[in-house]
Amino acid sequence: MKRFGFVALVGRPNVGKSTLLNHLLGRKLSITSRKPQTTRHALLGLMTEGDVQIAYVDTPGLHVPRERAINRFMVSQATSTLRDVDLVVLLIDARGLKSADEFALRAVERANRPTICVINKVDLLGDKTRLLPLIAELDQVGSFEAIIPISALRNEALDTLAREIAERIPEGEHLYLEDQVTDRPAEFVISEMIREKLMRRLGDELPHRTTVVVDRLDQTRAVADVDAVIYVERKSQKSIAIGRGGAMLKSIGEDARRDIEELLGQKAMVRLWVKVDAGWTNSARALARLGYES
Ligand SMILES: Nc1nc2c(ncn2[C@@H]2O[C@H](COP(=O)(O)OP(=O)(O)OP(=O)(O)O)[C@@H](O)[C@H]2O)c(=O)[nH]1
Ligand SMILES: [Mg+2]
The missing domain is CATH 3.40.50.300 (P-loop containing nucleotide triphosphate hydrolases)
Structure with missing residues (x-):
């Protein structure tokens, strides 16, 4: 049964x-x-x-x-x-x-x-x-x-x-494959891994004004290619996310790369960009564009 x-x-x-x-x-x-x-x-x-x-x-x-x-x-x-x-x-x-x-x-x-x-x-x-x-x-x-x-x-x-x-689990046919871990694509999980590093590194308020979109994931070669964009609300936030001489962005990319390699089971090259999308946290259209779909 x-x-x-x-x-x-x-x-x-x-x-x-x-x-x-x-x-x-x-x-x-x-x-x-x-x-x-x-x-x-x-x-x-x-x-x-x-x-x-x-x-x-x-x-x-x-x-x-x-x-x-x-x-x-x-x-x-x-x-x-x-x-x-x-x-x-x-x-x-x-x-x-x-x-x-x-x-x-x-x-x-x-x-x-x-x-x-x-x-x-x-x-x-x-x-x-x-x-x-x-x-x-x-x-x-x-x-x-x-x-x-x-x-x-x-x-x-x-x-x-x-x-x-x-x-307490009722009788019923399995809806997912036996070895399936989630219903989300790898791009989503990767964007979250990058967002986790932002949550952990960027003070108390700024992380809540950031979001991440993976633009490209190419796993066809030995080393996977990941291009992702970190969105912030204002220019001043962009400077903080990049850090002096790019130091913050570099360490976020390094941290995320380790999780991504474990997820994909292969080496990865992670390229991050930071862009401003003014007021995205309070715009229904921006939210939909950035993957927050109800
Ligand atoms: N000491 C202790 N800390 C825990 C335990 N479970 C979770 N934490 C810590 O609590 C914090 C929040 O954990 P999360 O799992 O992110 O909490 P959450 O409920 O998913 O939070 P939101 O996604 O913000 O709603 C992290 O620092 C965890 O390490 C626990 O059993 N003991
Ligand atoms: Mg949680």
Whole structure:
């Protein structure tokens, strides 16, 4: 009997959704950083084990969207995912519920799907008995099939979580090939890997004003060729992204190249350009042009 299901990973920004996806899959697919609002698109991560195929959906952090169009796009990616899945995994930070979790809790309640609540980052709790009041509080505020404390980063209790998820996957034909990892083309994953380095290196605000488009990927020769454009909103941001004598751009390219080579399984040559696309974060047309399609 084959089983297949979509499982959404949702929660407020920075709670560890993408880290959990990568650790459940046992490979790096989704980008992560210590800054909130790293993930912008719903991203499928596929896992097939025998008769069971699970399509995990990593989602952007649920937050009250600010005025910018990019934020509205991100939140709608997460909320529309909630409508289409067989199971929801809601992540909460072990250090306690914050007002930011409210929005996620409400969105999950509206979706009205079977939901497992995961308490992530338990490694940050010195005193594990602090989990007990949190579990009691979660029991009050939501209606969960199970509440499971884990550490995604340290792979703690991920086997328990994987078992609880697998038990709830309905009967059904597999929608994807057995060895398929995601439904996105390599160009998308590469653009995200480059964006991750921007998230990690470019201060706190600037990364949120950047996006990456891969213009060309040529894998026909021994060394793959990657041409990508980093878009920023203003000229001053362009100078920061390039850095003195091109130093910033060079180190971003170097960092990204390592991930890209692992993804493609071959050496790669990565060429980066920085262009200004004024106000792209708040223009529906610019967003569509830059790959943010709902
Ligand atoms: N200590 C600890 N840190 C974690 C754990 N899981 C994730 N993190 C860290 O938390 C930060 C955010 O992780 P992400 O996986 O990017 O979080 P996210 O929920 O996908 O964030 P958005 O995409 O911005 O919504 C990163 O610095 C991770 O290394 C964990 O179990 N323990
Ligand atoms: Mg993420």
